Amino acid sequence: xxxxxxxxxxxxxxxxxxxxxxxxxxxxxxxxxxxxxxxxxxxxxxxxxxxxxxxxxxxxxxxxxxxxxxxxxxxxxxxxxxxxxxxxxxxxxxxxxxxxxxxxxxxxxxxxxxxxxxxxxxxxxxxxxxxxxxxxxxxxxxxxxxxxxxxxxxxxxxxxxxxxxxxxxxxxxxxxxxxxxxxxxxxxxxxxxxxxxxxxxxxxxxxxxxxxxxxxxxxxxxxxxxxxxxxxxxxxxxxxxxxxxxxxxxxxxxxxxxxxxxxxxxxxxxxxxxxxxxxxxxxxxxxxxxxxxxxxxxxxxxxxxxxxxxxxxxxxxxxxxxxxxxxxxxxxxxxxxxxxxxxxxxxxxxxxxxxxxxxxxxxxxxxxxxxxxxxxxxxxxxxxxxxxxxxxxxxxxxxxxxxxxxxxxxxxxxxxxxxxxxxxxxxxxxxxxxxxxxxxxxxxxxxxxxxxxxxxxxxxxxxxxxxxxxxxxxxxxxxxxxxxxxxxxxxxxxxxxxxxxxxxxxx
Amino acid sequence: xxxxxxxxxxxxxxxxxxxxxxxxxxxxxxxxxxxxxxxxxxxxxxxxxxxxxxxxxxxxxxxxxxxxxxxxxxxxxxxxxxxxxxxxxxxxxxxxxxxxxxxxxxxxxxxxxxxxxxxxxxxxxxxxxxxxxxxxxxxxxxxxxxxxxxxxxxxxxxxxxxxxxxxxxxxxxxxxxxxxxxxxxxxx
Numbered sequence: 001x002x003x004x005x006x007x008x009x010x011x012x013x014x015x016x017x018x019x020x021x022x023x024x025x026x027x028x029x030x031x032x033x034x035x036x037x038x039x040x041x042x043x044x045x046x047x048x049x050x051x052x053x054x055x056x057x058x059x060x061x062x063x064x065x066x067x068x069x070x071x072x073x074x075x076x077x078x079x080x081x082x083x084x085x086x087x088x089x090x091x092x093x094x095x096x097x098x099x100x101x102x103x104x105x106x107x108x109x110x111x112x113x114x115x116x117x118x119x120x121x122x123x124x125x126x127x128x129x130x131x132x133x134x135x136x137x138x139x140x141x142x143x144x145x146x147x148x149x150x151x152x153x154x155x156x157x158x159x160x161x162x163x164x165x166x167x168x169x170x171x172x173x174x175x176x177x178x179x180x181x182x183x184x185x186x187x188x189x190x191x192x193x194x195x196x197x198x199x200x201x202x203x204x205x206x207x208x209x210x211x212x213x214x215x216x217x218x219x220x221x222x223x224x225x226x227x228x229x230x231x232x233x234x235x236x237x238x239x240x241x242x243x244x245x246x247x248x249x250x251x252x253x254x255x256x257x258x259x260x261x262x263x264x265x266x267x268x269x270x271x272x273x274x275x276x277x278x279x280x281x282x283x284x285x286x287x288x289x290x291x292x293x294x295x296x297x298x299x300x301x302x303x304x305x306x307x308x309x310x311x312x313x314x315x316x317x318x319x320x321x322x323x324x325x326x327x328x329x330x331x332x333x334x335x336x337x338x339x340x341x342x343x344x345x346x347x348x349x350x351x352x353x354x355x356x357x358x359x360x361x362x363x364x365x366x367x368x369x370x371x372x373x374x375x376x377x378x379x380x381x382x383x384x385x386x387x388x389x390x391x392x393x394x395x396x397x398x399x400x401x402x403x404x405x406x407x408x409x410x411x412x413x414x415x416x417x418x419x420x421x422x423x424x425x426x427x428x429x430x431x432x433x434x435x436x437x438x439x440x441x442x443x444x445x446x447x448x449x450x451x452x453x454x455x456x457x458x459x460x461x462x463x464x465x466x467x468x469x470x471x472x473x474x475x476x477x478x479x480x481x482x483x484x485x486x487x488x489x490x491x492x493x494x495x496x497x498x499x500x501x502x503x504x505x506x507x
Numbered sequence: 508x509x510x511x512x513x514x515x516x517x518x519x520x521x522x523x524x525x526x527x528x529x530x531x532x533x534x535x536x537x538x539x540x541x542x543x544x545x546x547x548x549x550x551x552x553x554x555x556x557x558x559x560x561x562x563x564x565x566x567x568x569x570x571x572x573x574x575x576x577x578x579x580x581x582x583x584x585x586x587x588x589x590x591x592x593x594x595x596x597x598x599x600x601x602x603x604x605x606x607x608x609x610x611x612x613x614x615x616x617x618x619x620x621x622x623x624x625x626x627x628x629x630x631x632x633x634x635x636x637x638x639x640x641x642x643x644x645x646x647x648x649x650x651x652x653x654x655x656x657x658x659x660x661x662x663x664x665x666x667x668x669x670x671x672x673x674x675x676x677x678x679x680x681x682x683x684x685x686x687x688x689x690x691x692x693x694x695x
Contacts, residue, residue: 349625355657358626358680362585362592363569386627418599419569419585419592429597463598465559469551470571470582470593471602472526473563 002107002323003222008032008083011318012076012106013051015087016066017377018394019298020047023085026314035079037072039065041387046377053079060387066090069097073104083107083321085314089389092297093120107321111220111274111296118271119294129291132270134263137282137290139205141165146183153182156204162186164193165201172196175207206290210443211282213237214249214289216264217305219316220273225326228261229309230336232301235442236431238354243424244431245301246341247308249283250402250440260289267291276302276317285443300344300394303373307340307398339405342396343413343428347384350427350454356390359383362420364392367412371398371405374412384421392423402440406432427454525552529560620668622647622659622685624678631656632674635685639667648672648684665689 010033013023020036024047027034036051041060048054055075059065066072067090076084084101086092086109095113102108110116119125130136138156142149153160153176162185164172172193174185186202194200217229233249234242248257264279271294278299280292302313311331319329326332347357360383366374376393384390395412399405413429431437436450443449529548551559562574571582571593584593591602632649635641646658647667668688672678 352625353657355625360587362587363583363594365583414597416597417583417594419583419594420587422601423599425597425599463596465551465553466573466575466580466582466595467593467598467600469559469561469573469575470584470595471591471600472551473549473561473573474566474571474584474591 002321005323008107008318008322010035010052010079010081010083011109012037012072012079012081012084013047013087014066014072014076014084015090015092016042016045016047017388018375018391019087019089019300019377021050021377022375023087023314024050026312026318029312030315030318032318035075035081037066037075039387041385045382046379055079060385062090062387069094069100072097073100073106076101076106077104081106083109083318085109085317086297088297088300093295095120109275109317109321111277112272115271115273116296119296122293125294126291128271129267129294132267134267134270134291135289137206137208139203141201141203142186146186149183149186150179152204153179157206159207159209161205161207162189162202163205164189164197164199165203166193166197166199172202208282208284208290210445210449211284212249212443213242213280213292214252214260214283215278215280215299216261217299217302217309217313218264218268218273218277218279219313219320219326219331220268220275220277221320221325222274222323223325224272225332226265226268226273227326227331227334228265229305229311229313229331229334231257231261231264232304233442234301235444236437236446237444238350238447242301243344243346243428244341244437245304246339246402246405247304248336248339250442256287256289263289267294275320276313282444300391301342303375303394303396304340304342307373307396308336308338309334310337338398338400339402340396340398341402341405341409341432342394343409343432344391344424345393345395345413345416345418345428346424347390347392347421348424349422350424354424356386357384357422358386358390359421361392361418363417364419365415365417366393367395367415369408369412369415371408372396372412373398392418392421403438406438427451430454430456526550526561527552619662620665620687620689621683622661622687624650624680624682624684625657625659626680628657628678630672630674630676630678630684633670633672633685634658635667635670637667637669641665641667641687647687650678650684659684661687663687663689 011027013020013034013036024034033052035053035055036047037055037057038048039059042048043056057065057071084106091097093116095116098108098110098113098116118128126136140152140156142152159175159177162174162176172189174189176182176185189202190200193202212233212235214231214233216231218226220226230247231249232245232247234245236244260281267279268277276298278295281289282292283289306313316329348354349357361378361380364380373396374393378392397405397409397412399408410429410432413425416425418425434450527550529550549561551561559575564572564574569583569585571584573580573582582593582595584591593600628650630648631651634646634648641661643661643664645661647661648659650657665687668686670685671683
């Protein structure tokens with residue numbers, strides 16, 4: 001760890017896509033040169049065009065390219081880089097990579113390998129956090145003596161889950177809402193666990209009902225200081241992946257907000273955290289919150305915190321690695337301003353299980369306007385392949401308050417044009433325009449509670465008739481038409497009833 | 508002058524649109540590419556009785572300018588091969604040209620009898636055999652793509668006419684997997 005000023009002149013970007021673009025932009029803003037590694041598929045991708053140098057590392061699949069530690073590090077050493085920025089995903093939370101980078105004489109833009117290891121395993125992180133007085137979801141192991149079970153249940157609190165130690169896939173799991181059901185549920189779970197895993201050991205864990213996912217952005221320097229940059233609510237998820245994130249979290253009292261943020265800061269301090277990181281919490285309906293996990297890297301949704309705190313987090317990561325302190329960077333006095341909401345634009349089919357889509361971006365136009373920010377790693381003409389994450393862009397809006405941010409984001413999404421690849425664009429708009437979202441009533445079951453089935457009748461409004469008219473008018477004369485996989489359901493399956501013609505000569 | 512009925516399907520919701528050419532003395536002129544642009548005017552009749560006067564005012568390679576009941580708007584589009592991709596207000600749609608012979612083989616208003624791979628992937632399991640009866644929504648083939656397992660289901664009730672793949676096959680997007688024969692409609 002560097003704790004006196006040692007400037008960085010050249011950074012290896014060990015990633016691709018929008019986050020690579022983001023890191024290269026931060027480098028440029030600081031006058032630092034950037035070098036990017038590129039797989040065969042990414043040689044002409046946007047990051048490769050923007051970086052000062054490109055080192056082809058071959059391969060296409062991540063295992064043959066961005067996950068090849070030796071090649072990535074050799075690229076950094078060979079081009080005389082001082083530091084490596086891992087982005088998110090790929091090698092970003094790989095302690096072995098962080099060690100290898102350091103061993104090669106480069107600085108790793110992230111926390112120490114020890115901290116990455118301590119926080120990497122959920123169970124280990126949980127014990128570590130419990131020791132630091134960070135609340136974890138209450139739970140306890142169960143012995144054979146059923147006399148103790150009721151007492152254990154009372155301590156954990158209801159509703160609770162009986163879970164198999166060796167478990168997975170919901171087997172050996174039981175939800176218990178009343179103390180009177182506990183013993184029978186434990187016995188049933190033990191039988192099931194024994195049959196499924198050959199191990200009847202079960203434990204109790206509090207069941208959180210429709211919890212919110214609230215996380216805190218933290219930043220530590222090499223001088224022992226940690227600050228938080230406010231919280232984010234990332235409750236709106238599909239398939240356990242976030243699609244809409246915002247800061248600050250709606251409907252939180254200032255007192256609770258401060259308690260959550262300060263707890264996260266203490267958690268980071270407890271492990272000697274350096275760099276940017278995120279402490280994820282689950283917030284119960286009654287205001288209780290619990291440690292979920294810590295992500296020892298920059299997160300996808302960092303833009304909302306940047307907009308609200310007025311901080312460039314990638315620049316901050318680099319300055320921390322140069323040995324600068326929180327106060328050097330003026331980050332000890334952060335004042336949150338306004339509200340920011342981010343929507344993740346994915347190549348996927350929201351009407352069919354959010355199945356990832358591939359194809360060519362025949363036309364991709366991003367919105368502009370006051371308070372609108374777009375982070376993307378692709379342009380018109382690029383292909384969306386199945387080798388990498390299907391995220392096309394992050395579109396973020398900042399406003400004086402939540403509703404202004406929300407309306408700006410809706411407008412920005414309406415102005416976004418993606419042709420050639422099915423996306424979740426309309427789905428995102430429908431989430432943002434849903435009354436429950438507008439009221440800030442978000443929780444991790446939002447999609448299941450409010451967005452199923454999708455699309456709801458009539459949501460496409462006016463667009464339907466316009467798109468229908470365009471199709472009829474454009475192709476009307478002599479062809480039978482059928483639409484497939486359209487996002488716009490009402491016009492998604494076009495069919496003519498029998499052969500037809502319109503004007504013109506008969507066939 | 509022939510009327511044309513288009514059907515729009517939204518899950519279970521089906522909307523019908525009838526396109527009625529408006530006599531303009533030119534019989535609906537077609538330009539060189541066979542598309543309807545220029546001085547073509549149509550009236551669209553929606554199932555709910557509402558009517559729209561449609562005019563394609565103009566177009567370039569990625570924008571169509573329409574007049575609908577006197578209001579002018581732009582729809583972004585790109586045409587590639589048999590597909591036309593469109594977008595307005597964040598709503599996307601894809602329209603596909605069908606081969607002529609498809610028209611004849613398709614039942615009235617029926618869905619595509621050929622179940623196709625939605626994306627490149629691997630066939631994990633074929634869940635039906637030739638001759639099997641299937642109900643709407645029955646799983647036919649389980650494929651793996653992007654590390655996700657997906658069951659492709661029957662869009663309508665019928666029998667399995669033929670199976671084109673077997674477990675372990677790698678398939679390209681749009682590859683035919685299973686062909687269904689729809690149930691015969693009762694007369695009348």
